[in-house]
Amino acid sequence: MAIIPVYEPYLGGNISLYVNECLTTGWISSRGAFISRFEKAFAEYVGAPQATSVANGTVALHLALDALGIGIGDEVIVPSFTYIASVNTILQTGATPIYVDSLEDTLQVDPQAIRNAITPRTRAVMAVHLYGHPCDMDAISTLCRDHDLLLVEDCAEGFGTRWKGQHVGTFGDVATFSFFGNKTITTGEGGMVLARSADVMDKCRRLKSQGVSPTREYWHDILAYNYRMTNIQAAIGLAQIEIADSLLARKKAIAQSYKQALAGLPLRTHDPVGPVDHSFWMCSILVDDHVQRDPLRKHLAECQIETRPFFPPAHLMPHCRANVTLPAAESISTRGINLPSYPGLTSEQSERICGSITSFFRQNLI
Structure with a gap:
């Protein structure tokens, strides 16, 4: 009897065509036409003004938190019922995760628990859309607005998920997606970052590429990372978006x-x-x-x-x-x-x- 796996990617559409184009043209690393094409197609699909691709969903979260300036002394409210990357990335910034409970019916974070957890040290709320169901974005957005808190959306599992017709990831100050091999659309490994502010998005782009100066070659004036997606990954992602x-x-x-x-x-x-x-x-x-x-x-x-x-x-x-x-x-x-x-x-x-x-x-x- 053949094993039925819990997940396997669907690799149809134009994947072979696009990947072969990368191979024949030699654009296989983190530069190439498919990077911008995938970012543009993804942003259009979810209804965001722009997006920037990264190596995986975990670094997407870390990049987003860093670009917001979250760090030592800050508290970030996060559901305890989540994949560990949500918490690890908070810890990696030096901030403190403040755990809150979830709702039995939706499995999503409890907005009332968020309200009860707010302190003078609270800097941000992380809403994690688990297993494809959205959080209550009306309640959470209102809480963040009323208490002047940053809203981070972890949409690693939320591609195609909408709250009142609006795609998740378009409510927060920043949002992140994952394209791991078991996600609805996949690039093998890979992720995407959205940001409401153009300045935050620009910072994400600098931070993901070793903090290189936009005006001076090989000049790096901030501590940064190599979190870039490859052109081959982006080619796969573009083909996936087309059949999403x-x-x-x-x-x-x-x-x-x-x-x-x-x-x-x-x-x-x-x-x-x-x-x-x-x-x-x-x-x-x-x-x-x-x-x-x-x-x-x-x-x-x-x-x-x-x-x-x-x-x-x-x-x-x-x-x-x-x-x-x-x-x-x-x-x-x-x-x-x-x-x-x-x-x-x-x-x-x-x-x-x-x-x-x-x-x-x-x-x-x-």
Whole structure:
């Protein structure tokens, strides 16, 4: 029986054509026409004025935080239920992550918890759009505006995700995206940074390229990084943007098939809540009883079906532990499973996955 992976990239469209153009012209590094073409196409797709590409989603976050001037003495409010890169990049600037809880229904950060965590040292709020569902951007944007806080959007998992018709990443002072191999559109590794301010965007572009002077060759007057994307990556990204609508439509159809087939079992699917477009980067389920999560994953593995557990809360990690109790984050993380979610998943594979989940609960409820 063939293994069904939790994810695999869809590499159709013009990828081979564009990559071969890079190879035949020799533009394979961080210069070349595809860089600007991809940045322009991405900005147009999400509705941003401009964008700058980077090597991966984690450095995108670090670059954005650095460009905003976040550093030692600052507090950044962040959900504990997130991928660790959200927290690591805050720590890398010298700032302090202040963990807050999430909402059970959407899995996103709780705006009331953000409000309660604001102190005189709070400099920014990081809204992380997890698994393809948006945060409540009305509430969070209002909080940041009322308290004069910077808003950072971590959209690593939010390509194609919208709040009231507006694409995530266009609400904040800065926003970042990831194009890792398991993302809806991928460049293998890669990321993108958006910024509301033209000055912040200019700083991002300088910082990502060793801080080189725009007027003097090989003159570097600020501490900076090499966070650039290659032309080959950008070529792949441009081809992915061209077929993005079909990829998103396919993922929504897969999510709907899971919802229908798993109805009535002691679990729930991660459905859209409110005026949102859920992009279903990952199709997720939460079992009612956390005790059944790991046995269910073991059962699926024995059926040659790969899954992923939800992220453990960051406040429980050894290097960034905090003495707080966040009941929703702790509960969600122990009950969640990411199911195979890639656009090429066939109906036969989906039926096999849902049949295996159903058989597990039938065996364990007798």
